[in-house]
Amino acid sequence: xIKARAGDHxxxxxxxxxxxxxxxxxxxxxxxxxxxxxxTVIIYYGETEEAMKRELESLIGPGTQVQDxxxxxx
Numbered sequence: 001x002i003k004a005r006a007g008d009h010x011x012x013x014x015x016x017x018x019x020x021x022x023x024x025x026x027x028x029x030x031x032x033x034x035x036x037x038x039x040t041v042i043i044y045y046g047e048t049e050e051a052m053k054r055e056l057e058s059l060i061g062p063g064t065q066v067q068d069x070x071x072x073x074x
Contacts, residue, residue: 001013001014001015001018001028001030003030003032003034003035004035005035005036005037010032010035010037012030012041012043014028014043022043022044022045023045025045027042027043027044028042028043028044029041029042029043030042030043049068049070
């Protein structure tokens with residue numbers, strides 16, 4: 001994976017190996033410290049949004065913000 005920052009833009013480039021790991025159910029963690037930002041990005045894959053939500057249910061608590069950005073009707 002490649003991480004880059006240009007102004008207000010942050011880029012993550014995923015290689016075929018990264019995609020293979022995602023398909024195997026292995027999340028990709030990216031430490032943002034190397035870009036001068038505190039925190040971690042976790043990229044994961046699910047066949048559907050519902051499947052991804054089920055995967056994260058143990059992590060979702062009252063302070064978690066979840067946004068469904070799909071167009072209405074999908």
